[in-house]
Amino acid sequence: MNATSLPDGILLGRAAVPGQAYPSVVTLRDGQLIDITAKGMATVRDIAESGRAAEHVRTAEGKPLGDAAAILAQAEASLPRLLAPVDLQAIKASGVTFVVSLLERVIEEQARGDKGRADALRVEILGLIGTDLSELVPGSDAAMNVKAALIEKGVWSQYLEVGIGPDAEIFTKAQPMSAVGPGADVGLHPISSWNNPEPEIALLVTSSGQIIGATLGNDVNLRDVEGRSALLLGKAKDNNASASLGPFVRLFDGEFTLETVKGAEVGLRVEGEDGFVLEGRSNMAEISRTPESLVAATLGEHHQYPDGLVLYLGTMFAPVKDRDGAGKGFTHKIGDIVSISTPALGTLSNRVNLSTKCPPWTYGASHLMRDLARADLL
Known part of the structure; x- marks a missing residue:
């Protein structure tokens, strides 16, 4: 990683500091990684739940830990090491959230590697759908019509259910x-x-x-x-x-x-x-x-x-x-x-x-x- 990896804005992160038992809460100021760990604000969770996270990170007192670009590049083992920028938060994920690529994968799967068959399927399915896939809203009447058409063609799957059905994965x-x-x-x-x-x-x-x-x-x-x-x-x-x-x-x-x-x-x-x-x-x-x-x-x-x-x-x-x-x-x-x-x-x-x-x-x-x-x- 290099200096081009450094974004602007109010940044909140965590770092492992050599010789220190606990991870520090950090921010970035003028190219320096700054330790802003403080009593009562010692976790990312505490800062996020404070109701004033951006203001706190922008104004909190802190101490420099070193050049941020060098730390990001892991230039020296003696430097702090950036960790994932969350701590006590649950880590959740949503799947199948892009309909266009989802339906393309289904078409490719049904074609079993035959490009000619894929092209024919695409024309056939798009003809049945009769809409711009990028505008398809999951759970809408139009999406349910797509579901019915795909079931009729034998290409329905559990992934399509969460892709265009009413419930997100x-x-x-x-x-x-x-x-x-x-x-x-x-x-x-x-x-x-x-x-x-x-x-x-x-x-x-x-x-x-x-x-x-x-x-x-x-x-x-x-x-x-x-x-x-x-x-x-x-x-x-x-x-x-x-x-x-x-x-x-x-x-x-x-x-x-x-x-x-x-x-x-x-x-x-x-x-x-x-x-x-x-x-x-x-x-x-x-x-x-x-x-x-x-x-x-x-x-x-x-x-x-x-x-x-x-x-x-x-x-x-x-x-x-x-x-x-x-x-x-x-x-x-x-x-x-x-x-x-x-x-x-x-x-x-x-x-x-x-x-x-x-x-x-x-x-x-x-x-x-x-x-x-x-x-x-x-």
Whole structure:
């Protein structure tokens, strides 16, 4: 990672500081990483729940920890290391939120690799639908007409149900405190031979349902495991180091808002040790369910999150570029560098490894509370 990874705005994050038991709450000012950990405001959760998160981060007293660009680049082992920028929040994710790419995957699946058949299916299905897919609203009468047409053609699936049906797919991506941050290894379960990154924007949401900021995320996905059965979603999604977030949460202010998120374009670049390069982009303007509706589907009278949550919004990018020969498609190799970026949020880069080879997750909420209590920060 390099200096171009540093976004503007009011930034909130966490860092492991050498020689210090607990992670520091940090921000970025004038190119310096600043420790703003304070009694009563010693966690990202505390700041988010304060009702004045942006103001607090902007005005809080702090001490410099070093050059932010050098820290992001992990230039020296003696420097602090950025962690995922959330702590006690639940880590949730929404799936199948881009209708256009979803229906294209269904068409390709039904065609079984026959491009001519895919073209014919596309014409046939679009003729039945009779609408612009990018304007299809999940759960609407038009969407239900599409559902009926696809069922008649024998191409309905549980993924289409959550893609254009009335209910969004919301699942637990990882446990609080288990996500990794920029520069860390991300993990693939060793049983998987077909997997991919999922570049996404993730929202920081308070316990009251207020959306106060956003960050970047990699929802590491095992396509072969989930493809065997949707009931294996937990095994496909929640493994050691399978959730990456960062580099910072950018808090909403007058210049950066939820509307900024809705118009963002998220870039993906995968660079392999074998020389393979994959690039793609995901345009948030094409999301089928609004971020507000996904948050409402996650928490409310039906479900509470007293420490708030971070919510991955989904991706329209499904990598299909052949890697090891024609028709073999894409899957990760150990050592791949995955970089997810958008100008407003910076760049999140991680190296791919097996989940069994990534550092084990050993520091949880109980450890954080004990360490903060010992430091008289609670």
